[in-house]
Amino acid sequence: MPDDRLARQIQFVLEIDKLKSIYRRSYLLNEQRNENSAEHSWHVAMLAMILVEHVDEPVDLTRVVKMLLIHDIVEIDADDTFIYDEAAMAGKADAERKAADRIFGLLPEDQRDELIALWHEYEARQTPEARFALAVDRLMPLMHNVSTKGKAWREHGVTSRQVIKVNSRIGDASAELWDFARSRIEEAVAKGHLAE
Amino acid sequence: MPDDRLARQIQFVLEIDKLKSIYRRSYLLNEQRNENSAEHSWHVAMLAMILVEHVDEPVDLTRVVKMLLIHDIVEIDADDTFIYDEAAMAGKADAERKAADRIFGLLPEDQRDELIALWHEYEARQTPEARFALAVDRLMPLMHNVSTKGKAWREHGVTSRQVIKVNSRIGDASAELWDFARSRIEEAVAKGHLAE
Numbered sequence: 001m002p003d004d005r006l007a008r009q010i011q012f013v014l015e016i017d018k019l020k021s022i023y024r025r026s027y028l029l030n031e032q033r034n035e036n037s038a039e040h041s042w043h044v045a046m047l048a049m050i051l052v053e054h055v056d057e058p059v060d061l062t063r064v065v066k067m068l069l070i071h072d073i074v075e076i077d078a079d080d081t082f083i084y085d086e087a088a089m090a091g092k093a094d095a096e097r098k099a100a101d102r103i104f105g106l107l108p109e110d111q112r113d114e115l116i117a118l119w120h121e122y123e124a125r126q127t128p129e130a131r132f133a134l135a136v137d138r139l140m141p142l143m144h145n146v147s148t149k150g151k152a153w154r155e156h157g158v159t160s161r162q163v164i165k166v167n168s169r170i171g172d173a174s175a176e177l178w179d180f181a182r183s184r185i186e187e188a189v190a191k192g193h194l195a196e
Numbered sequence: 197m198p199d200d201r202l203a204r205q206i207q208f209v210l211e212i213d214k215l216k217s218i219y220r221r222s223y224l225l226n227e228q229r230n231e232n233s234a235e236h237s238w239h240v241a242m243l244a245m246i247l248v249e250h251v252d253e254p255v256d257l258t259r260v261v262k263m264l265l266i267h268d269i270v271e272i273d274a275d276d277t278f279i280y281d282e283a284a285m286a287g288k289a290d291a292e293r294k295a296a297d298r299i300f301g302l303l304p305e306d307q308r309d310e311l312i313a314l315w316h317e318y319e320a321r322q323t324p325e326a327r328f329a330l331a332v333d334r335l336m337p338l339m340h341n342v343s344t345k346g347k348a349w350r351e352h353g354v355t356s357r358q359v360i361k362v363n364s365r366i367g368d369a370s371a372e373l374w375d376f377a378r379s380r381i382e383e384a385v386a387k388g389h390l391a392e
Contacts, residue, residue, distance in 0.1 A: 017340075051202075051205060
């Protein structure tokens with residue numbers, strides 16, 4: 001028999017398989033289906049690895065990657081909230097806190113405490129790591145929208161004013177990445193893929 | 197206009213979106229569909245984070261996580277090879293090398309060189325990091341099979357002799373994890389979920 005510690009670790013890892021069945025508003029670039037939050041988490045971790053040189057303040061990349069790998073796990077209980085749905089966004093904090101306690105609570109206590117602290121750090125946006133993690137989590141769906149002629153934006157009636165407001169947080173981590181993102185937003189408007 | 201470096205980085209990150217459409221033989225735990233290689237990559241990176249204390253030799257977890265995030269990207273060109281398909285496994289090395297050169301070659305040269313080196317290190321199994329990354333990459337589908345009553349094993353006529361041979365590599369990184377895995381294989385045989 002494995003010790004109780006290993007059994008709890010395995011139980012947690014099996015539980016988070018459910019993140020593969022939480023679907024987001026954004027589409028794969030081939031537009032064949034919506035993406036799920038597990039593959040999205042992989043993609044933003046890759047984006048952070050590749051773009052880390054562009055941050056304005058130095059970051060510990062390991063902590064950024066860990067944050068991004070776990071940042072959406074709460075959606076297993078709380079579901080994905082569309083960032084442009086302001087009413088839903090207002091109610092999500094409480095449900096996500098409960099979800100974090102239940103899901104990370106499957107782990108041995110030291111690991112539970114570490115991951116809950118990391119998740120709260122991400123949500124609080126107060127450290128360079130959390131700001132950069134947020135920036136790539138915003139930039140990825142922006143790139144998906146730009147690359148699919150604004151498919152998810154158009155389906156949900158999102159305007160450029162909303163897109164600029166939500167994505168300006170990218171600038172809290174990197175002026176260069178926000179310049180880049182803003183130029184892509186302007187292009188999308190010019191091409192008629194995003195409503196003004 | 198972004199500089200050429202940022203443009204190449206973004207092009208690479210968009211290209212690897214295709215990994216979300218590469219499907220594996222293993223199933224989600226809810227058995228509703230096969231899993232894809234992008235969400236699998238996220239899951240094994242999480243498994244490595246959680247189980248790192250069980251390694252026999254110390255590892256640099258950051259390198260392990262990076263290795264696991266990129267280890268399947270070559271499948272975009274070379275497709276997933278079923279580990280129990282010995283004929284297909286024999287021919288995959290060359291196709292995967294070409295794939296690594298093309299896909300990582302989209303990046304700026306320094307990042308291309310870093311990720312190709314990391315991918316070769318993973319494939320060569322000579323460092324503690326590569327052995328641990330391989331161990332979690334073996335353990336995850338084993339747990340998926342054990343948890344779905346051997347669904348993928350039964351569909352493909354896999355025997356316990358094959359499962360023990362393929363998964364014994366777990367013991368190269370961690371005697372404890374291999375003990376655990378072996379006990380789960382024995383249980384699966386006893387329950388009739390895996391042919392002897």
